Structures are given as structure tokens and as C-alpha cells.
Amino acid sequence: xxxxxxxxxxxxxxxxLKGIDLEIKAGEIHAxxxxxxxxxxxxxxxxxxxxxxxxxxxxxLFEGRDLFSLAADERARAGLFMGFQHPIExxxxxxxxxxRLAYNKKAEAEGRDELDPLEFDDFIHEKIKLVAxxxxxxxxxxxxxxxxxxxxxNEILQMAVLEPKLAILDELDSGLDIDALRVLGDAVNRxxxxxxxxxxxxxxxxxxxxxxPHYVHVLSGGRILKSSGKELALELExxxxxxxxxxSAAGGAR
Amino acid sequence: MTSMVAGSNLLVDLLSGPRPxxxxxxxxxxxxRLEGRDLPTTRxxxxxYTDLKALAAIPFGAAxxxxxxxSCHLLPEMVxxxxxxxxxxxxxxxxxxxxxxxxxxxxxMSTASEACHALGSVKNGATPELFEDLNSARFEDGxxxxxxxxxxxxxxxxxxxxxxxxxxxxxxxxxxxxxxPGAELELVEEHLGEGTYLSCPVVEVxxxxxxxxxxxxxxxxxxxxxxxxxxxxxxxxHAQYHSRTLSFGARCSRQHPWVRLAEGAEGTLDGLALxxxxxxxxxxxxxxxxxxxxxxxxxxxxxxxxxxxxxxNGQVRVAPGAQGTDARQQSRNLLLSETARVDTKPQLEIxxxxxxxxxxxxxxxxxxxxxxxxxxxxxxxxxxxxxxxYGFAADVLQRVPVASLRRTLRQLVMARTQATSxxxxx
Numbered sequence: 001x002x003x004x005x006x007x008x009x010x011x012x013x014x015x016x017l018k019g020i021d022l023e024i025k026a027g028e029i030h031a032x033x034x035x036x037x038x039x040x041x042x043x044x045x046x047x048x049x050x051x052x053x054x055x056x057x058x059x060x061l062f063e064g065r066d067l068f069s070l071a072a073d074e075r076a077r078a079g080l081f082m083g084f085q086h087p088i089e090x091x092x093x094x095x096x097x098x099x100r101l102a103y104n105k106k107a108e109a110e111g112r113d114e115l116d117p118l119e120f121d122d123f124i125h126e127k128i129k130l131v132a133x134x135x136x137x138x139x140x141x142x143x144x145x146x147x148x149x150x151x152x153x154n155e156i157l158q159m160a161v162l163e164p165k166l167a168i169l170d171e172l173d174s175g176l177d178i179d180a181l182r183v184l185g186d187a188v189n190r191x192x193x194x195x196x197x198x199x200x201x202x203x204x205x206x207x208x209x210x211x212x213p214h215y216v217h218v219l220s221g222g223r224i225l226k227s228s229g230k231e232l233a234l235e236l237e238x239x240x241x242x243x244x245x246x247x248s249a250a251g252g253a254r
Numbered sequence: 255m256t257s258m259v260a261g262s263n264l265l266v267d268l269l270s271g272p273r274p275x276x277x278x279x280x281x282x283x284x285x286x287r288l289e290g291r292d293l294p295t296t297r298x299x300x301x302x303y304t305d306l307k308a309l310a311a312i313p314f315g316a317a318x319x320x321x322x323x324x325s326c327h328l329l330p331e332m333v334x335x336x337x338x339x340x341x342x343x344x345x346x347x348x349x350x351x352x353x354x355x356x357x358x359x360x361x362x363m364s365t366a367s368e369a370c371h372a373l374g375s376v377k378n379g380a381t382p383e384l385f386e387d388l389n390s391a392r393f394e395d396g397x398x399x400x401x402x403x404x405x406x407x408x409x410x411x412x413x414x415x416x417x418x419x420x421x422x423x424x425x426x427x428x429x430x431x432x433x434x435p436g437a438e439l440e441l442v443e444e445h446l447g448e449g450t451y452l453s454c455p456v457v458e459v460x461x462x463x464x465x466x467x468x469x470x471x472x473x474x475x476x477x478x479x480x481x482x483x484x485x486x487x488x489x490x491x492h493a494q495y496h497s498r499t500l501s502f503g504a505r506c507s508r509q510h511p512w513v514r515l516a517e518g519a520e521g522t523l524d525g526l527a528l529x530x531x532x533x534x535x536x537x538x539x540x541x542x543x544x545x546x547x548x549x550x551x552x553x554x555x556x557x558x559x560x561x562x563x564x565x566x567n568g569q570v571r572v573a574p575g576a577q578g579t580d581a582r583q584q585s586r587n588l589l590l591s592e593t594a595r596v597d598t599k600p601q602l603e604i605x606x607x608x609x610x611x612x613x614x615x616x617x618x619x620x621x622x623x624x625x626x627x628x629x630x631x632x633x634x635x636x637x638x639x640x641x642x643x644y645g646f647a648a649d650v651l652q653r654v655p656v657a658s659l660r661r662t663l664r665q666l667v668m669a670r671t672q673a674t675s676x677x678x679x680x
Contacts (some may be wrong), residue, residue: 083501090624091645093644
């Protein structure tokens with residue numbers, strides 16, 4: 001589904017990604033872990049098309065298409081979704097209106113019927129149950145005055161509405177208490193299907209207890225230093241990141 | 255055609271206007287002050303950015319009586335609580351006060367003799383601005399609204415001022431609102447029209463102890479119109495005055511809201527201006543914390559496109575002894591073109607020590623992070639820009655209490671922010 005080859009990217013002329021290789025197939029869940037400043041959030045933003053980052057080399061294919069030939073909105077309509085670490089507040093636009101607009105833009109792109117406000121109302125009421133969101137959050141302005149946890153809940157609601165093929169979730173666990181993390185983790189699991197894939201970006205292994213990855217990658221200094229099965233997450237929980245970094249420096253971690 | 259406000263003919267023309275006897279003292283005082291005065295120029299500090307040369311060049315005449323079809327301006331919540339004025343004259347056939355609750359006096363000034371002594375009684379301590387004096391000297395009719403003690407009026411009231419100018423005319427709407435202690439009311443004041451004209455309204459508000467007035471003000475004058483308005487609100491102890499001024503129309507508009515807060519009172523002066531082309535919208539506000547423990551909020555937003563220009567000057571005065579004051583002011587401006595311009599200036603005068611005063615001003619373009627967020631959800635760049643612009647404006651409309659008005663205003667904002675392609679937005 002996603003094939004990343006020797007991807008390099010920079011921001012303001014400073015290289016941040018220094019050669020990433022990663023293959024994600026349909027049905028798979030991958031976790032990218034790493035210390036702060038390792039470049040893992042950058043990877044998510046580059047894939048989603050953030051304008052501040054410049055792709056300086058390499059290739060990314062998303063379902064066989066050159067990802068970088070698509071603008072951010074085209075990527076979204078093609079089925080790529082990124083859950084933001086810090087979702088943006090948009091005053092004056094109700095959450096429900098925004099969700100319906102996003103839904104209809106995608107439906108239009110896929111040649112499906114758009115939903116009118118009444119139809120969407122039924123649709124969204126099923127979706128909010130999945131993330132245990134209170135109804136009042138639909139009428140409030142998009143993310144405005146939401147707590148950190150409520151914003152994350154809203155990100156997963158958007159994911160549930162847009163039903164992406166590939167969802168990249170950047171630090172979903174930050175700002176969430178343990179109960180909310182479980183609710184959202186379960187929701188993400190329920191959205192996962194054999195024809196979809198997930199890329200979880202996280203600093204802490206805790207979220208991976210709920211959303212269990214098939215593969216765990218350690219990213220540091222803009223490179224993937226180590227890739228392994230989910231047991232790597234447990235090892236990182238016990239031992240931290242230093243041993244991976246040290247082993248990599250000694251040339252033996254891969 | 256006589257010229258009513260231009261140049262040296264100012265006073266001569268004013269003296270020829272109608273002079274109902276009840277208003278004689280108010281008129282005489284205004285006329286005395288007007289003698290020898292001329293229109294302000296950009297050399298006057300308060301008018302530095304708003305050039306009235308174009309106004310001075312137009313020979314405005316007196317506005318004749320006219321009939322207009324108001325059906326498209328009626329709002330369902332207020333069909334039975336409306337007073338309509340056309341070209342400054344009361345329009346009895348367009349008005350309907352059948353649903354106004356007993357005890358509330360809501361009627362044209364020309365028939366409300368009991369209220370006339372109160373006109374001009376809301377004094378801001380300063381010499382009235384020239385345009386306020388022009389109104390006092392020249393108004394022919396207006397609305398009086400009196401709400402008795404402890405009456406909470408459930409239905410909103412609608413004041414509609416329409417100007418229909420075949421040749422250039424000047425109109426001087428006058429409004430007096432008095433809420434006795436404990437009374438509560440929502441008032442919608444709307445100004446619109448067609449043709450070339452000057453609308454120069456003066457609204458006086460007096461709130462008794464604990465009274466609450468929510469005042470929505472909509473300026474959607476014709477594209478060739480001038481609108482120079484004065485608002486004076488005296489807010490009694492623990493009373494609340496909340497106003498929102500929405501400026502969409504007029505080639506040149508100027509608002510002078512002045513609010514005086516007594517002990518424990520609360521005042522809101524929110525504003526939104528949507529400007530394009532060569533439009534100018536100027537707001538010079540004055541929030542006066544005269545006594546302790548009053549709270550004030552001001553959020554003034556402008557969206558400026560084309561070669562338009564927005565001006566905001568927000569004066570806040572905390573009088574000596576007005577301890578416990580909490581005054582907040584925000585001026586936020588969105589520039590949509592390279593040639594649009596905003597001049598914003600807070601002006602704080604604080605003469606007490608135990609006060610909280612905050613102010614902020616921001617002028618800028620849309621935030622790239624916000625645009626990216628929307629684009630990452632599948633909205634193309636244009637839709638994302640239009641949605642953010644719409645949201646910036648619609649934010650101010652969220653708390654408009656009358657549902658049909660809120661819808662109308664949202665549609666107006668959608669049309670002006672090219673957001674109509676986005677479908678229905680709430």
C-alpha cells in the first residue's frame with residue numbers, strides 16, 4: 001500500500017529525514033518509535049504533504065501512485081489520513097459542518113452520493129458512539145476550546161468518518177488519560193480491516209498494548225535504526241532507546 | 255437641491271430643517287455647537303485615516319417620504335415587533351407592533367411625547383461629535399423604546415431603517431432605549447438602503463440597575479452610501495449591555511460606540527467588518543469604566559480585501575477609584591489582498607491600580623497550519639481558504655440570539671467569503 005524508498009526531506013534547509021525505507025502492506029499495523037526530535041513526526045507530515053517540508057530525495061508510492069505528485073488534499077481524497085499530534089482549532093465552523101464537508105468532498109472524489117445534513121446527522125450519530133464523544137461536541141466549533149483528549153477523540157472521529165486506506169496517527173496518546181486511550185485504541189482497532197493499514201507514530205510504547213502492531217521501527221537521527229516485531233516495543237519499554245542508538249553507532253543494530 | 259452637510263453651507267441648511275417644539279432645546283444646543291464648524295479632515299487625529307472629501311463633494315438633500323417593499327427584510331421572530339423607518343420617516347404600514355408585550359412602549363418618536371424630554375440625556379461628558387450634533391439638529395423621527403421595571407421581554411424587537419435615495423439624501427435616524435431596573439430585552443437594529451445617501455444615526459441607551467440589553471446592530475447600507483453612527487450607552491449598576499455591530503455595507507462607515515459602566519456592570523462591544531473594493535470601515539470606540547468592579551469585553555474583527563481599509567481605535571478608560579475593573583479588548587484582522595489595509599490602535603487610560611486590562615491586536619493572513627489541517631482532510635486549497643475566512647467571521651455570529659437573523663447573516667458572510675460553494679455551514 002505504501003512504499004517508501006530512501007526518502008530524504010528537510011525543513012528550512014536542514015535535513016530531517018536522511019534516507020527512510022519502509023514498506024506497509026494492506027492489513028498491517030506499523031509503529032514508528034523513537035526519541036524526541038528523531039524525525040518521526042516529520043515523516044508523518046511529509047507523507048501528509050505539509051508545505052513546510054521539502055522532499056529532497058527518494059520515492060514514495062501510495063497504492064502504486066507517486067505520492068508526491070499529489071497535493072495534500074488529493075492525498076486525503078485518495079485515502080491517506082493523518083491524525084495530528086496537535087489538532088488545529090477553527091472557530092466559527094461547527095464540527096458537524098466540517099465533518100460533513102470533508103465526508104462529501106471524499107464521497108464526490110469517489111463517485112459516491114453526498115449526504116445532506118439530515119442524512120449526515122444519522123451517519124455521524126453512529127460514528128460518535130465509536131469514539132464515545134458527547135453529542136454537544138458536534139455543534140461546537142471545530143476543536144475550539146476542546147481539551148487535548150477531546151481533540152484526539154475528534155481526530156479519531158474524523159478518521160471514522162473518512163475511512164482512510166492508510167491512517168497515520170501522530171502521537172495519539174499524548175494528552176490522553178488511560179481510559180480515553182483505551183477507548184480510542186479500541187476504536188482504531190475496530191476501524192482496521194484487511195484492506196486498510198495503520199502507521200502509529202509514538203514516543204511511548206503504552207498505546208501499542210491496545211493497538212498491537214505487526215512491526216515496530218525505531219527512528220533516530222532521520223533514519224530507521226532497527227525494525228522488528230511487536231516484542232521490540234516491550235524491549236523499548238524496559239530498556240529505553242539508548243541501547244538501540246548505541247548499537248546502531250557501533251554498526252550492529254540492524 | 256440644498257446641501258446639508260457640505261462645507262460652509264452646513265449651518266444655513268440645518269436651520270431650514272423642521273423643528274418640532276419638544277426637541278427645541280436639544281436642537282438649539284446642537285445648532286449652537288455646529289455654528290462655524292466644518293467637516294473633519296484627515297488633519298484631525300480622530301479622522302486621520304478616514305477621508306470625508308468624497309462626502310463633502312456630494313450635495314445631499316432632505317429625504318422625501320417613500321414606500322418600499324420590506325417583505326424580504328422581515329424576520330419571522332419579529333414580524334409583530336417591528337418599527338420601520340423609510341428615509342427617516344416612520345412607515346406605519348410597514349411597521350407592526352401587535353406582538354409587543356403590554357407595558358412596553360415601542361413607538362415612533364413623533365408620537366412619544368413623554369419620552370422626548372429624555373432625548374440627549376445620555377451624555378458622555380465630552381462635546382458631541384459633529385455628526386451627533388448634526389443628528390440632534392436635523393432628525394425628523396426615530397424610535398422610542400421603554401421597558402418597565404423587571405419586565406423581561408421574550409420576543410426580540412426589530413428596528414429597521416431603510417433609505418431609498420433617487421437623488422443624494424441625508425437621513426438622521428434617532429433611537430432612545432430606556433430599560434428600567436431589572437428589565438431585559440433583545441433589540442435588532444438594522445440599516446440598509448439603495449442609492450447615494452448619508453445615514454447618520456444616533457442611538458441612546460440607558461439601562462437601570464440590573465437591566466440587560468442585547469443589541470444587535472447590522473449595517474448593510476448601499477454600496478454608495480455613507481454611514482456615520484453614534485451609540486451612547488449608560489449602563490447602570492450590575493446592568494449588562496451587550497452589543498455586536500456588523501458592518502457589511504457602505505463605501506465609508508464610521509461607528510462611535512461609547513459605553514459608560516457603573517459599579518458591577520458588564521459591557522460588550524463586539525464588531526465585525528467585511529470589506530472589499532474601496533470600502534472604508536472605521537470604529538472609534540470608548541469603553542468607560544467609571545465605577546468599580548465592572549467587566550468589559552471587546553472583540554473587533556475585520557476581513558479586508560481589495561483596496562479596502564479598516565480602522566479600529568479602541569479607547570478604554572478606567573476612572574480613578576474604578577478598582578476591580580476587568581477590561582479585555584481584542585482586535586483581530588484578516589488581510590486577503592496585498593492592497594488591503596488595517597490600522598488598529600488600542601488606547602488605554604488607567605487611573606486606578608487594582609485593575610485587569612488586556613488588549614491585543616493582530617493583523618495577518620490565514621495561518622498555513624490551519625490551511626494544512628483542512629487540506630489534510632480533503633478540502634482543496636480554495637475551499638480551505640474560504641472555510642477559514644468564513645469561520646473567522648462566523649465566529650462573531652455564533653452568539654447572535656435571533657435564529658433567523660443568525661442564518662441571514664451567515665448567508666451574507668458566506669457570500670462575501672466565497673464560501674457558498676461549501677454548501678450549508680452552521
